[in-house]
Structure formats: C-alpha cells, structure tokens
Amino acid sequence: MPYDLLIQDLLKFKSAKKIGTDKGLAKIGDAVVNLAYSVAKSMYLTKINSHNQVIRTGEKVNRKILSIALKNAKMKDIAKSRADAHDLADSVEALIAYIWLNDKMTLNEIIDVLTNNLTGNIYERAQEIQAATNAFTNLLNHVKKFITEN
Amino acid sequence: MPYDLLIQDLLKFKSAKKIGTDKGLAKIGDAVVNLAYSVAKSMYLTKINSHNQVIRTGEKVNRKILSIALKNAKMKDIAKSRADAHDLADSVEALIAYIWLNDKMTLNEIIDVLTNNLTGNIYERAQEIQAATNAFTNLLNHVKKFITEN
Numbered sequence: 001m002p003y004d005l006l007i008q009d010l011l012k013f014k015s016a017k018k019i020g021t022d023k024g025l026a027k028i029g030d031a032v033v034n035l036a037y038s039v040a041k042s043m044y045l046t047k048i049n050s051h052n053q054v055i056r057t058g059e060k061v062n063r064k065i066l067s068i069a070l071k072n073a074k075m076k077d078i079a080k081s082r083a084d085a086h087d088l089a090d091s092v093e094a095l096i097a098y099i100w101l102n103d104k105m106t107l108n109e110i111i112d113v114l115t116n117n118l119t120g121n122i123y124e125r126a127q128e129i130q131a132a133t134n135a136f137t138n139l140l141n142h143v144k145k146f147i148t149e150n
Numbered sequence: 151m152p153y154d155l156l157i158q159d160l161l162k163f164k165s166a167k168k169i170g171t172d173k174g175l176a177k178i179g180d181a182v183v184n185l186a187y188s189v190a191k192s193m194y195l196t197k198i199n200s201h202n203q204v205i206r207t208g209e210k211v212n213r214k215i216l217s218i219a220l221k222n223a224k225m226k227d228i229a230k231s232r233a234d235a236h237d238l239a240d241s242v243e244a245l246i247a248y249i250w251l252n253d254k255m256t257l258n259e260i261i262d263v264l265t266n267n268l269t270g271n272i273y274e275r276a277q278e279i280q281a282a283t284n285a286f287t288n289l290l291n292h293v294k295k296f297i298t299e300n
Contacts, residue, residue, distance in 0.1 A: 002258060002262075003189055003192075003193060003261075005193065005196055005197075005204070006189070006192050006193065006196060006204060006206055007204070008204060009204045022206065024192070024205070024206025024207050024208070025206050026208075027188060027206065027207055027208025027209075028185075028188050028189060028192065028206055028207075028208050029208075030208055031181065031184045031185035031188050031208055032185060034181045034184070034185075035178075035181035035182060035184075035185050038177060038178050038181050039153055039156070039178060042153075042156050042174070042178065043153060043155065043156065046155055046156060047155075054155070054156060054157070054158060054159045055174070056156055056172065056174025056175050056177065056178055057174050057177055057178075058174070058176075058177025058178050058179075058180055058181055059177075107257060108152060111153075112152075
C-alpha cells in the first residue's frame, strides 16, 4: 500500500490496543467505513431490486452498530478501558483503517464482505440495524487474524 | 470495476448532466471525497513534518471548496440550473463517484492527485482552503476528459 507511511509508527509497536485507541486513525477509518457501507448497501439494494432499478445511496454508519459489532466479535480489548459506545465505534473505525492502510484487505474486499453479509429488508430501520450489525461483526471476525494482541 | 452495476443506467445515457445531478451518486461521492482528502491531507502533513512524525487526520471537505473548484474547472454545466454552492458541491461529489465506479481513476490515483497538489501551511485555515480548492480544481481538470457533454 502506498500509504503505509501513515502507519509506520504503529507497525513498529504491533499493538492492537495502540491501533484501537488511535484517534487520527479512527478519523480515516470513519471515512473508510462510510464509503464501504454506502457501496455495500447500494450493491445489495440494487441486486435485490425486483424492477431492475439501480439504487445508489450513502449512509453514515450508526456508531451503536459498530460498537455492538465489536462486542459481538469479542474484540472489546482493543478499545480503551471503560470505553463507551462512542469509543468502541472509534476502535472499529481505527482498526478498519489500519487493515486497509496495511494492505491486509483492499477496499473492494471490505465492501464485498459487507455486501455478502447484508440480508433481509433493510428498508426497514430495525432490519437494517440488525443486518448491518451482523455484516460488521463478520468483517471484524475476518480481520481479527491480522492484528496481534498485546 | 466490480461496482459498475451501480452506474449501468448512467452508462447508457452518457450524459454529464445526469451524472452531475444524481443525488444518490453524490452521497457515495461524499464518502469518496472525504476518504480521499483525509488520506491526502495525512500524507501531505506527514511528508512535510520536520520531526518525522506521522500525522493521521480525517477531514470532511467543506462544500464551499468543492463548489469553487467546480467553477474554477469551468464545469458548472454539469450541475442543475440555478445551482447554489450546495448543489455545485453535490455535482463534484457525484462526478468523482462516477469516475471511481467507472474505473477511470482508482481511489489511490484520486488520493495522489490531491496529495501532490497540496501546498503551503495547511494548518492555517485560510491556507488550507486555498490549497484544497486548488487540489480539487486540478482533480476536476484531470477527470474532465472522462465525461462527455450533452
């Protein structure tokens, strides 16, 4: 990845907690997450559309969804101690940015994992929350192997 | 691009105005623009940092910057008539999403054009606005050739 300059300090420490608590990384990750989910949601809605319509949409992912996904994936330990939902969501975003900048997953791969894990009628808010939480949980389970714990 | 499904309707029309006025495309483009600028700004600040520090940051790009860039690039005609700054920024976002989904530029290429066109001390707000406007103007001049006019 041409941007591994941006994680050279983190590559030295190889600490999952340093990654999960890095605020700058979380900011980059916020943009990665929003782009990946926007494309995944658009792809899913377009594929299931019975009138062959193209659906394009952009969605800021709810922080609650990300925080629950981190708990589901049993990765709360990468967040700071006594983390609230906001901190947990930041950790998810930071981790996804790291995985992307470190070339462990391309953006296309991240999008595909999310797309393939969306199910149901996500036009209904409750169903979308359920589906998105499940999709991000699966993504986190998938990236778990790329970070070391200490 | 595996996501050209999302622009199959627009590919049929080949109309720059249809692209520039598509609200769903603008939503996806909002995420592309924010991610590209976040990485570009982080790369630029890290490269010029005299203490060899890594700077990671995420920045939502001001809509005013995008609207001025569209005017500078003389591409206002892709926006709707009587467009305000908000509409013009939407058109920039829609266009960048289209270029990316249509595989005319990769995300890395978009990031690199922005990074290479940032100059000056962008820690100062006025200088950042100037630099970012210039960088997006250059990006638009670069993508102009990929869209047909009608």
